[in-house]
Amino acid sequence: MSAISPAIFAPRSGPLSxxxxxxxxxxxxxxxxxxxxxxxxxxIVYIGALIALLIQSFFxxxxxxxxxxxxxxxxxxxxxxxxxxxxxxxxxxxxxxAVTLASAVIAFPxxxxxxxxxxxxxxxxxxxxxxxxxxxxxxxxVYAWKLVLAKEGILNWLFAKLHLTWALEAALALxxxxxxxxxxxxxxxxxxxxxxxLPYMIIPVQAALERVPAPLxxxxxxxGATPGQSFxxxxxxxxxxxxxxxxxxxxxxxxxxxxxxxxxxxxxLFIGQAVYTQQGTAGNIPLAAAFTVVPIVxxxxxxxxxxxxxxxxxx
Amino acid sequence: xxxxxxxxxxxxxxxxxxxxxxxxxALPAGAADMLTELGAxxxxxxxxxxxxxxxxxxxxxxxxxxxxxxxxxxxxVEVKTANTSDEMVALMNEGGFDLVTASGDxxxxxxxxxxxxxxxxxxxxxxxxxxxRLKDAPWHTVDGMHYGTPFMWGPNVLMYNxxxxxxxxxxxxxxxxxxxxxxxxxxxxxxQAYDGPIYIADAAMYLMAHQPELGIKSPYELNEDQYAxxxxxxxxxxxxxxxxxxxxxxxxxxFKNEGVVASSxxxxxxxxxxxxxxxxxxxxPEEGATxxxxxxxLHADSEHPNCxxxxxxxxxxxxxxxxxxxWFGAVPSVPEACTDGSGMQNAEGCxxxxxxDFERINFWRTPVSKCDSQGTCVPYYxxxxxxxxxxxxx
Numbered sequence: 001m002s003a004i005s006p007a008i009f010a011p012r013s014g015p016l017s018x019x020x021x022x023x024x025x026x027x028x029x030x031x032x033x034x035x036x037x038x039x040x041x042x043x044i045v046y047i048g049a050l051i052a053l054l055i056q057s058f059f060x061x062x063x064x065x066x067x068x069x070x071x072x073x074x075x076x077x078x079x080x081x082x083x084x085x086x087x088x089x090x091x092x093x094x095x096x097x098a099v100t101l102a103s104a105v106i107a108f109p110x111x112x113x114x115x116x117x118x119x120x121x122x123x124x125x126x127x128x129x130x131x132x133x134x135x136x137x138x139x140x141x142v143y144a145w146k147l148v149l150a151k152e153g154i155l156n157w158l159f160a161k162l163h164l165t166w167a168l169e170a171a172l173a174l175x176x177x178x179x180x181x182x183x184x185x186x187x188x189x190x191x192x193x194x195x196x197x198l199p200y201m202i203i204p205v206q207a208a209l210e211r212v213p214a215p216l217x218x219x220x221x222x223x224g225a226t227p228g229q230s231f232x233x234x235x236x237x238x239x240x241x242x243x244x245x246x247x248x249x250x251x252x253x254x255x256x257x258x259x260x261x262x263x264x265x266x267x268x269l270f271i272g273q274a275v276y277t278q279q280g281t282a283g284n285i286p287l288a289a290a291f292t293v294v295p296i297v298x299x300x301x302x303x304x305x306x307x308x309x310x311x312x313x314x315x
Numbered sequence: 316x317x318x319x320x321x322x323x324x325x326x327x328x329x330x331x332x333x334x335x336x337x338x339x340x341a342l343p344a345g346a347a348d349m350l351t352e353l354g355a356x357x358x359x360x361x362x363x364x365x366x367x368x369x370x371x372x373x374x375x376x377x378x379x380x381x382x383x384x385x386x387x388x389x390x391x392v393e394v395k396t397a398n399t400s401d402e403m404v405a406l407m408n409e410g411g412f413d414l415v416t417a418s419g420d421x422x423x424x425x426x427x428x429x430x431x432x433x434x435x436x437x438x439x440x441x442x443x444x445x446x447x448r449l450k451d452a453p454w455h456t457v458d459g460m461h462y463g464t465p466f467m468w469g470p471n472v473l474m475y476n477x478x479x480x481x482x483x484x485x486x487x488x489x490x491x492x493x494x495x496x497x498x499x500x501x502x503x504x505x506x507q508a509y510d511g512p513i514y515i516a517d518a519a520m521y522l523m524a525h526q527p528e529l530g531i532k533s534p535y536e537l538n539e540d541q542y543a544x545x546x547x548x549x550x551x552x553x554x555x556x557x558x559x560x561x562x563x564x565x566x567x568x569x570f571k572n573e574g575v576v577a578s579s580x581x582x583x584x585x586x587x588x589x590x591x592x593x594x595x596x597x598x599x600p601e602e603g604a605t606x607x608x609x610x611x612x613l614h615a616d617s618e619h620p621n622c623x624x625x626x627x628x629x630x631x632x633x634x635x636x637x638x639x640x641x642w643f644g645a646v647p648s649v650p651e652a653c654t655d656g657s658g659m660q661n662a663e664g665c666x667x668x669x670x671x672d673f674e675r676i677n678f679w680r681t682p683v684s685k686c687d688s689q690g691t692c693v694p695y696y697x698x699x700x701x702x703x704x705x706x707x708x709x
Contacts, residue, residue, distance in 0.1 A: 278699070
C-alpha cells in the first residue's frame with residue numbers, strides 16, 4: 001500500500017507561492033483585488049477629476065488683479081446669474097430642447113419604417129444610411145454645412161430656382177431665430193445640430209420599435225381603434241423608452257458642443273464656448289468650472305427623470 | 316494614513332493639470348540669470364511658433380529658413396505650432412521648450428509669470444540691425460532688460476471688397492456706424508468684427524479720434540467711463556454684424572460666400588484672397604490701426620540656450636526676415652531685410668505690409684489694472700466677460 005497523500009498540503013516555499021496560497025485562502029481578498037483597478041480608475045480619474053473641477057468652482061477671481069483667490073466662496077456661482085451669463089445658459093438649454101424635439105419627430109417615422117417594413121437589402125441600406133455620416137469627420141460635415149447654408153450657397157440657389165426665396169426670407173425675418181442668412185442665424189445652427197445628432201436618436205427608437213409585437217397593433221385595430229388611436233395608446237407609449245434614451249444623447253451632446261455654434265450661427269456663445277473662453281482666454285478657471293457644473297446638474301435631473309420613464313431598458 | 320493623504324494630494328494635482336486647470340496652481344518662481352558667454356550648440360532647439368512662422372520648405376520649397384541654420388550650427392529645429400496667444404502661454408507654462416514667438420498680449424504675461432529669462436543682446440551680433448523703433452519696445456523690455464529679439468510685426472488692416480468700395484474707405488466708420496455704402500446698399504449684415512476681447516481696443520482707438528473729450532491716451536488703458544463708451548460703440552456694431560470672425564479661413568469663406576464686404580483683418584487673409592483673385596484690398600484708415608508685434612523669447616528653464624541664441628542671431632541675419640515677411644504678409648524687424656536682397660522682399664512689399672505705418676499702429680498689449688497713463692484701468696479679465704455680453708446682445 002502506498003502512502004496516502006495528506007488532505008492539507010504543507011505550505012509551499014517561495015514568496016510568490018505563499019502569496020497565491022494566501023489569496024486562495026481569503027476569497028474576499030481575491031474579490032477586492034479584482035475590483036481594485038476598476039475602482040481606482042472610476043474613483044480617481046473620473047470622480048477625482050470631477051471633484052477637482054467642483055473645488056475650482058468654489059474659488060473666485062480677484063476682479064482687479066485677475067488672480068485666483070483660493071478661498072471658499074459662492075461668488076462665482078452668483079456670477080452665473082448675471083444677465084449675460086444667464087442668457088448663455090438659457091440659449092444652450094433651449095437649443096438642446098428644440099434639437100431633441102425635432103430629432104424625435106424626424107427619427108420616429110424613419111425608425112418605424114426600418115423596424116416594421118425594411119427587410120434584407122433595405123435593412124442593410126438603412127443601417128448604412130444612418131451610420132455612414134457618423135464615419136466621416138465631424139469638422140468636415142460642419143464646414144460643408146457652412147457652404148450649403150451660406151448666403152451664396154447651394155440652398156439659397158435651390159430656393160431661388162424653385163421660386164421659394166420668399167419663404168426663406170420670411171423664415172429669416174423671424175425675430176430672434178432669423179438673421180442675415182441661414183449660416184449666421186440660430187435657424188442654421190439648429191439645422192446642423194439636428195443633422196449631426198439625428199443618428200443617435202434613430203438607433204434607440206428603432207431598437208424600441210423592434211420590440212413592439214406586431215400582434216398588439218393588429219389587436220388594437222380588431223378592437224376598433226383608429227390608426228391614430230393605436231399610435232397614441234399602443235405604439236407611442238411602448239416606444240417612449242427608446243425616444244427618451246435617444247433624447248439623452250441629442251440633449252447632452254447639444255448641451256456640450258462648442259464647435260458648431262462657433263462655425264455656424266450669430267457668434268453668440270453657448271455653454272461649451274463659454275467654458276472654453278473663460279478657461280483659455282480669460283484665465284477665469286472658477287467661472288469656467290461653474291459653467292461646467294450647469295450641464296452636469298441639468299443632465300443629472302434629466303437622467304433621473306429618464307430613469308423613471310424606463311429609458312435605460314432600451315439601451 | 317499620512318502617505319495615503321499625500322498620494323491623494325498628488326493624484327488631485329495630477330487630475331487638475333490633466334484638465335488644464337493647473338494654471339490656477341502657483342507656478343514655481345525664479346528666473347534664471349542671463350547668459351554671459353556662448354558655448355557649443357546642444358544639438359537641438361524647440362520653438363513654439365505661430366503657424367507659418369518656422370518654414371523649412373515643406374509647405375512651399377521656395378520658403379525655407381531652417382535648413383541652412385541646421386546645416387551651419389548642427390542644431391536641429393523642432394517646432395510646435397500654437398493658434399492663440401493663450402495656447403502659447405499654456406505651452407510655455409508646461410515647459411520643455413526653448414523659444415516662443417510671443418505677441419504683445421502674451422509676452423508680458425510670460426515675463427510676469429517668470430517663464431522667460433532676459434536675453435544678453437551683446438551675445439547677438441545682429442542686434443544692431445534691429446529696427447530702432449523696436450529695440451526697447453515695452454512688450455519685451457521690462458526694467459531695462461530685454462526678454463527676446465523682435466521677430467515680425469504687422470497691422471490689423473481694414474479689408475474691403477473693391478466692388479462695394481470703388482475707392483478705399485478712409486475711416487473705420489464703415490464697420491462701426493450704420494450707413495449706406497458706395498454701392499447703395501446698407502452695411503447692415505455685410506461687415507464683420509474680430510471675435511476676441513482685444514477688439515475692444517479697436518473701438519477705443521476709434522473713439523480716440525472721434526470723441527477726444529473722453530481723453531483716451533492708449534486704447535489698452537481705459538478708465539471706467541472710456542471703457543463704457545467703447546462698449547456702447549460695440550453694442551451698436553452688434554446690430555450690423557451677423558457673425559464675428561475668429562478663424563482666418565472662415566473669414567475668407569465669409570468674404571467669398573456670405574456677402575461680407577468690410578472687416579478688420581490681417582494681411583494674411585488679404586494676400587490669400589487676392590491670390591485667389593477675389594476682389595478685395597486693404598487699407599489703414601485715418602484713425603490708425605491696432606497691430607501685433609511678435610518677439611522671439613527664451614524660456615527660463617531652456618535646456619538648449621546656446622542653440623536658442625544661435626537661432627535668435629539667425630532670425631535677424633539671414634533670409635528669414637525677408638522671406639517670412641513675404642510669406643506671412645508682415646513687416647521685418649530688420650529694416651535692411653526690405654532692401655538688401657537677402658530674400659524675396661523688396662521696398663514696395665514692405666511698404667504694402669505697413670513699414671511706414673509704425674507710428675499709426677497701437678500694438679496689442681494685455682490690459683492691466685495698474686496702468687501708466689491714468690492709475691487704474693479696466694483689466695483684461697473684465698474685457699473678456701463684457702465682450703461676451705456685447706456679442707450676446709447685452
